[in-house]
Amino acid sequence: SKLYGGEASIGFHLPELSSLSYRTDFSTVTGKLANGSYLPFIPANKFHHEISVILPGSKKINKLTCNLSADNVLAQTHPAQFETATGGYTLINAGVSAIITRPKKDITISIAGNNLLNKNYYDHLSRFNDYLIHNIGRNISINLSIPFSLNK
Numbered sequence: 001s002k003l004y005g006g007e008a009s010i011g012f013h014l015p016e017l018s019s020l021s022y023r024t025d026f027s028t029v030t031g032k033l034a035n036g037s038y039l040p041f042i043p044a045n046k047f048h049h050e051i052s053v054i055l056p057g058s059k060k061i062n063k064l065t066c067n068l069s070a071d072n073v074l075a076q077t078h079p080a081q082f083e084t085a086t087g088g089y090t091l092i093n094a095g096v097s098a099i100i101t102r103p104k105k106d107i108t109i110s111i112a113g114n115n116l117l118n119k120n121y122y123d124h125l126s127r128f129n130d131y132l133i134h135n136i137g138r139n140i141s142i143n144l145s146i147p148f149s150l151n152k
Helices: none
Strands: 002-012 020-032 046-055 061-073 089-100 107-114 139-145
Touching: none
Parallel strands: none
Antiparallel strands: 002 020, 020 046, 046 061, 061 089, 089 107, 107 139
Protein backbone atom coordinates (compact mmCIF):
# COMPACT_ATOMS: atom_id res chain seq x y z
CA SER A 1 0.00 0.00 0.00
CA LYS A 2 1.02 3.61 -0.56
CA LEU A 3 0.26 6.68 1.52
CA TYR A 4 1.37 10.09 0.34
CA GLY A 5 0.35 13.71 0.73
CA GLY A 6 1.54 17.13 1.60
CA GLU A 7 0.87 20.53 3.03
CA ALA A 8 1.51 23.97 1.63
CA SER A 9 1.07 27.39 3.17
CA ILE A 10 1.33 30.94 1.93
CA GLY A 11 1.03 34.04 4.05
CA PHE A 12 1.21 37.79 3.72
CA HIS A 13 2.37 40.16 6.40
CA LEU A 14 3.08 43.61 5.02
CA PRO A 15 5.46 45.92 6.93
CA GLU A 16 3.19 48.91 6.22
CA LEU A 17 0.27 47.08 7.86
CA SER A 18 2.07 45.25 10.64
CA SER A 19 -1.16 44.58 12.51
CA LEU A 20 -2.77 42.73 9.56
CA SER A 21 -1.85 39.24 8.36
CA TYR A 22 -3.32 36.69 5.94
CA ARG A 23 -2.56 32.99 5.55
CA THR A 24 -3.83 30.15 3.36
CA ASP A 25 -2.99 26.50 4.04
CA PHE A 26 -3.71 23.47 1.85
CA SER A 27 -3.44 19.82 2.88
CA THR A 28 -3.91 16.63 0.90
CA VAL A 29 -3.50 12.90 1.56
CA THR A 30 -3.99 9.91 -0.74
CA GLY A 31 -3.79 6.28 0.29
CA LYS A 32 -4.03 3.28 -2.02
CA LEU A 33 -3.73 -0.45 -1.57
CA ALA A 34 -1.58 -2.58 -3.88
CA ASN A 35 -4.70 -3.55 -5.88
CA GLY A 36 -5.42 0.15 -6.63
CA SER A 37 -8.38 0.59 -4.27
CA TYR A 38 -8.36 3.43 -1.75
CA LEU A 39 -7.51 3.17 1.94
CA PRO A 40 -10.31 3.96 4.43
CA PHE A 41 -10.53 7.09 6.60
CA ILE A 42 -8.44 9.35 4.42
CA PRO A 43 -9.37 13.01 4.98
CA ALA A 44 -10.63 15.16 2.13
CA ASN A 45 -8.40 17.86 0.66
CA LYS A 46 -8.72 21.06 2.66
CA PHE A 47 -8.01 24.78 2.34
CA HIS A 48 -7.83 26.97 5.45
CA HIS A 49 -7.89 30.75 4.96
CA GLU A 50 -7.35 33.16 7.85
CA ILE A 51 -7.07 36.90 8.24
CA SER A 52 -6.15 38.42 11.59
CA VAL A 53 -5.77 41.91 12.95
CA ILE A 54 -3.92 42.91 16.11
CA LEU A 55 -5.21 46.24 17.38
CA PRO A 56 -3.16 48.55 19.59
CA GLY A 57 -3.92 48.28 23.25
CA SER A 58 -4.45 50.74 26.04
CA LYS A 59 -3.50 50.86 29.71
CA LYS A 60 -6.21 48.34 30.64
CA ILE A 61 -6.41 46.21 27.48
CA ASN A 62 -3.21 44.95 25.97
CA LYS A 63 -3.22 43.26 22.56
CA LEU A 64 -6.74 42.99 21.15
CA THR A 65 -6.75 40.35 18.38
CA CYS A 66 -9.55 39.69 15.87
CA ASN A 67 -9.59 36.90 13.32
CA LEU A 68 -11.85 35.59 10.58
CA SER A 69 -11.29 32.23 8.93
CA ALA A 70 -12.85 29.86 6.44
CA ASP A 71 -12.32 26.13 6.11
CA ASN A 72 -13.04 24.93 2.59
CA VAL A 73 -13.14 21.13 2.55
CA LEU A 74 -13.39 19.52 -0.87
CA ALA A 75 -15.56 16.50 -1.60
CA GLN A 76 -14.01 13.14 -0.76
CA THR A 77 -14.78 11.25 -3.97
CA HIS A 78 -12.42 8.30 -3.41
CA PRO A 79 -13.98 6.32 -0.57
CA ALA A 80 -12.68 2.90 0.39
CA GLN A 81 -14.79 -0.23 0.26
CA PHE A 82 -17.67 0.08 2.75
CA GLU A 83 -17.27 3.88 2.90
CA THR A 84 -19.47 6.47 1.23
CA ALA A 85 -18.32 9.61 -0.54
CA THR A 86 -18.85 12.88 1.31
CA GLY A 87 -19.63 16.27 -0.19
CA GLY A 88 -17.55 19.39 0.16
CA TYR A 89 -18.42 22.22 2.53
CA THR A 90 -17.22 25.60 3.78
CA LEU A 91 -17.22 26.69 7.41
CA ILE A 92 -16.88 30.30 8.55
CA ASN A 93 -15.25 31.00 11.92
CA ALA A 94 -14.39 34.18 13.84
CA GLY A 95 -12.86 35.16 17.14
CA VAL A 96 -11.75 38.02 19.35
CA SER A 97 -9.30 37.91 22.25
CA ALA A 98 -7.89 40.49 24.62
CA ILE A 99 -5.32 40.57 27.37
CA ILE A 100 -6.49 42.64 30.33
CA THR A 101 -3.56 44.17 32.18
CA ARG A 102 -3.62 43.60 35.94
CA PRO A 103 -1.05 44.61 38.59
CA LYS A 104 0.13 41.06 39.35
CA LYS A 105 -0.96 38.82 36.46
CA ASP A 106 -2.70 39.54 33.18
CA ILE A 107 -6.12 38.04 32.39
CA THR A 108 -6.94 36.73 28.92
CA ILE A 109 -10.51 36.67 27.65
CA SER A 110 -11.66 35.42 24.28
CA ILE A 111 -14.81 34.60 22.38
CA ALA A 112 -14.82 32.34 19.35
CA GLY A 113 -17.51 31.22 16.96
CA ASN A 114 -17.15 28.18 14.72
CA ASN A 115 -19.45 27.21 11.85
CA LEU A 116 -21.15 30.60 12.20
CA LEU A 117 -23.49 29.94 9.25
CA ASN A 118 -24.68 26.72 10.93
CA LYS A 119 -23.79 24.58 7.91
CA ASN A 120 -24.99 20.95 7.92
CA TYR A 121 -22.07 18.79 6.83
CA TYR A 122 -20.48 15.38 7.15
CA ASP A 123 -16.79 15.15 7.90
CA HIS A 124 -15.38 12.17 6.01
CA LEU A 125 -13.52 10.97 9.13
CA SER A 126 -16.62 11.00 11.33
CA ARG A 127 -17.97 7.61 12.38
CA PHE A 128 -21.47 9.15 12.62
CA ASN A 129 -21.85 9.42 8.83
CA ASP A 130 -23.33 5.92 8.68
CA TYR A 131 -26.07 7.04 11.07
CA LEU A 132 -26.78 10.24 9.08
CA ILE A 133 -25.67 12.43 12.00
CA HIS A 134 -24.15 15.75 10.92
CA ASN A 135 -21.11 17.27 12.54
CA ILE A 136 -21.50 20.05 15.09
CA GLY A 137 -23.41 23.14 14.04
CA ARG A 138 -22.83 26.70 15.21
CA ASN A 139 -20.63 26.73 18.28
CA ILE A 140 -19.87 29.82 20.38
CA SER A 141 -17.34 29.59 23.20
CA ILE A 142 -16.06 32.04 25.78
CA ASN A 143 -12.72 31.51 27.47
CA LEU A 144 -11.47 33.34 30.56
CA SER A 145 -7.92 32.62 31.70
CA ILE A 146 -6.98 33.88 35.15
CA PRO A 147 -3.48 32.78 36.21
CA PHE A 148 -2.87 32.06 39.86
CA SER A 149 0.03 30.83 41.88
CA LEU A 150 0.19 28.63 44.97
CA ASN A 151 3.42 30.36 46.07
CA LYS A 152 3.20 33.18 48.59
